[in-house]
Amino acid sequence: MFFKSRHLNSINAGHHKHTAGSATEVMPVPATVRISMSQNIGAPCKPLVKKGDTVLVGQKIGDTDAFLHVPVHASVSGTVTGIETQRNAMGGMDTLVVIESDGQQTMDPDLKAPVITNHKEFVDAVKESGLVGLGGASFPTWLKFNPKDMDGVKTLIINGAECEPFITSDHRTMLEDAQNVIDGALAVMKYLEIDECYIGIEDNKQDAIDNFDMMFAQQGLNNMFTFPLKASYPKGAERVLIYEVTGKTCDAGVLPADLGCIVSNVTSIAFLGQYLKDGIPLIKKRMTVDGDAVSNPKNIVAPIGTEIHDIIEFCGGYRKPPKKILMGGPMMGRAIFSDRMPVVKNNNAILAFSREQAWIPEETACINCGRCHKACPFGLLPTGFADAYESGNVERLNDLKVMQCMECGSCSFVCPAHRPLAFMNKLGKAMVKEASSNGK
Amino acid sequence: MASNTKYYDNLTVSSSPHLVTSLDTTKTMLYVVAALCPAAVMSVLYFGIPALVMIAVCMASSAFFEWGYEKILNKPNTVRDGSALVTGLILALNLPANLTHLKDIEYPIFMPILICIIGSFVAIVVVKQLFGGMGRNFANPAIVGRITLFLSFTSYMSTWPLTRFQKAGLDAVTGATPLGYLADGDLTYAPTLKNMFLGNIGGAMGETCVIAILIGAIFLIAMKIISPIIPCCFVGTVFVFAFLYYAISGSAPGGLSPLYMACFHVCAGGVMFGAVFCATDYVTSPIMTMGKVMFGIGCGLVTMIIRLFCSYPEGVSFAILFMNIMTPLLDSIAQDRFYEIKKRKKAAAAAEKKA
Structure with a gap:
């Protein structure tokens, strides 16, 4: 009853996609990273390392026995210099593992592409990779790929809408990592026995749509489709996207799997495609750095645990003193109180605004306009x-x-x-x- | 990282979203003023300087009362948001432009100006501010101001000056409105539909020119300031009601067709102006679509019942006031339907009984 027309209400919040044309730059490894132990909506991990330990890239440094969780891996090689507690963006307290980088980026020799033959092994591999929903919700992805009713799931919907203003990291993923997206999607479809896959992309990213259409045709993938969406906010919200693609209404609290869909962010799927080839867990993240307080807005790939001021430094430093820094987009992102916070897995943007743009408008009386x-x-x-x-x-x-x-x-x-x-x-x-x- | 790097540890935190639209209450009110401009310009064109003076007096006194009341009560001042100007302008356009044509009425010379000021006082202080100010009034301030003036100064408020084009070659300065002719049951000397559309008729100064009102309406709808639902339902109901009434009763004066009479009722009096500018007032109309439909239809029905079956020739302002008071009820009915409140409660109660 909620949904009466073919399209749901949406708003024009402006796009501000300044960085859409800038190819991703890989950030050099920072001197220190501080890796949070609670990077999913489930249980926080317990550190597996202690002060003075030597760690390698991709080594598991945090895990827990709780059901709903994903492990955390080291993003640099070096020495653990401490286990800290710090207030996080949500207001709670986080345990952080501080690693001083040795600059070598020595890979853990045990990392190799997972051997997968059936659905259970697939889910276990996804869990070991540390993958969470990279669109922002940080829901453990392995649980999403383990629905109660396996036969009922018929559609894979990949969310490339990126309706938040400013953010272009998913857009860059679709252009630069398109093959990984396809490989990841094919793996999900294979092990979950899904027939068809739609990639929902807003029509302000026509190059990404064309790119996928061309690759599907070249590779003869006749069960994968792009699904252009009108560029308006919030087209990338899970329940909105399901309705736009399938016409099915999804009340809050209902899992998409109950409606026969699995919805996953395009960056999650691209990571999955990469992981199945080389076995390197989720240790780095593509994100958009933008906002009027940043000198050179761009898209970067940074190791998980990099402090925000290091990222800003890489982007030319602050142009003006920042007044508000957001983790995520301006519509749903969180304002953080300090630029010493480390980036976490689900960060897709760091936006720094000066006093002029961080202005909080004065509230006036409701005029009942509706x-x-x-x-x-x-x-x-x-x-x-x-x-x-x-x-x-x-x-x-x-x-x-x-x-x-x-x-x-x-x-x-x-x-x-x-x-x-x-x-x-x-x-x-x-x-x-x-x-x-x-x-x- | 160099040790002298400056960190920012005292950033502003606030709840998302961190972007807001640039459209605020002030801009909304300015759009409404802009939409009223064609009607105001036409009223000055037809009724001359008196119309201009009255518009200025109403707007200025409305803004003054808003400022003064809040000053005295030490409340945050809202005169800058422009809502008082809108109220003053709508009130002025609802009055007859009787500044200088009052030879045959025994009023002192300053009376018309005083009447404008009294109307503004009732609208701003009594109807709006006493109920809590912006967003809290239960009825449209300008409409109540007009009704108060109409009941208090009936002869002044029902003396209608002729337009400057009607006056040409005539001795008379005042005359009947189209609805006045209709109340007398003879439309022989009533203006043609074309003149009514162009506004070359007697009446309240802003209500006469249908085409100016339509331009304002299209502007407001295109800028998404108002929804077209209420005006369409209001005008549509008046049209259909009038057509059916004359078609069934066959009582159209002078053997005019029911279609002509339906158009006559839409163009005459305050239907167009009320439907576009008064009934769509945010504060006093429902939010939900279904509530808006019921509100518009209700306005049209009450207007036509007053026009056809009551002693007043015109009923738009009473109809809008009546439906303003109904608004909370209409909204709650619409919410109940849309969110299935009662249905869900019944289902929950039934489930409890079963358990």
Whole structure:
């Protein structure tokens, strides 16, 4: 009932894709990396190394016995100089393994391409690779590839929409790593017995669409298709993408696999294609560095655990003093309080803005214009959520289906009164969760 | 890394999104003022300097009352957002341009100006600010201002000056509006549809020129400031109601066709102006699409019931006020349907019973 038309509501948030034309540069190994032990939405890992240990590139340095997790690997070779605790972007505390690089980048000799013959071995290999959803959610990918109902999964949807303004790293992946995307997708389709694969790409990346179309034709892949999407936000949200491609509606809390789909980010699939060939786990990441405080915005590949100020340094340093630095895009990314934070697996952009652009607009009174309702992809009523949250009315929040909100931020973007609606949706969701856990 | 590198440890943190649209409340209000400009220009063209003076007085006094009230109560000042100017302009365009044609009414010479100021006071202070200011008023300020003036100064408010083109070669300075002719049951001397479309008729100064209002409407819809749902439902209901009424009752004056009468009702009086500029006021109209449809249809029905079956010749402002008051109800009905609130509650209750 949420979805009445063929396309969901979307907004024009501007594109700002300044770095789309700049080929990826590989960043030299920094002197020190600080690798976080909690880089997935599951359980944090426990360090497997201690101060003074020597580590090699790709060596596993963090793991846990918990069910929902992925291991963490060293991104440089060198010496462990300490195990630290630091507040992370989410506000919680993280354990970090600090490694001083020896500059040699000696590979762990045990790394070799995984031998896979069946689905179980495939899932285990994906788990060992340390892969999480690289679109931003950092959901462990191996679990996604292990659906309850294997026969029901018919479609693989690869998310190359990249609807967030500024970010171009997925775009560069599709241009520079297209063969890995195809190989990764073919592996997923083979071991999960999936018939067809769609790559959803926004139509402002026509070169990527043409590139894939050409490669599919050359390689005779008649079950893989590109799926052009209108370039508007938030086309790359999982539930929106499923609807655009298959026409199936996906309520919050329903796994895509229950609808016969597996949705994966294009960078995750490209990594998978690479991993199946050389066995090197997820230790480096392509990301877009942009924003008006950065001297030379560009796309880079940096080792996981590189501190943000090192990355900015590589991009020519700050042009102006930064006031706000974002991990991720401007619509859903997190503002961080310090540029000494290390990058984690799901970072796809580092955006640094000066005081002028980090401006937080003043909130004025709601004029009941209904733009938030019209902008919401699911037709929810953010202004209703805000009122209900402010009066603490949990029943009303449930009546208006607050839990369906995916926090895309479209409502806050369009609000002429500049109310922090998306923030209040998050608070409202937290309030509902708290009320239901108290009720039990 | 060199040890003298400067770190930034005190960056601003805030919840996403970190981008917002450049369209704010002030710009929205300026767009509405721009859309009202064609109607305002035509009113000055047809009614001359008095119209210009009245527009200026209403806008200035509205802004002054907004500023003064907030100053006295030490509230954050919102006069800069321009909503008071919109209210003042809409109020002025709802009044007859009676600044100098009042020889036969016993009012003091400054009375018309005073009436404009009283209307602004009612609109801004009584209707808007006393209920909590911007976004909290339950009824459209300009509409209530007009109704208050209409009930308080009835003879002034129902004396309609002729346009300068109608006056040419005539002694009269005031005359009946098209709806006035209709109330008398004789359309022989009523203006033609073409004149009504162009606005060369008696009436409230901004309401007469249909084409100027249409230009404003197209601008607002193209800029996505208003949704076309309410105006279309409002005007459509008036058209259909009038057509069916005259087709079934056969009571059209002078043997005119039901189609002509339907067009007459749409172009006469304040239907077009009310539908485009008053009924679409954000604060006092529903958000949900279904609520907007019911709101527009309700406005059209009440307007036609007043015009055809009540003693007043015109009912647009009463219709809009009535539907303003219905807005919370309409929105809750629409929300219930759209989010299936009652249905889900029933299902949950049934599931509980089963368990």
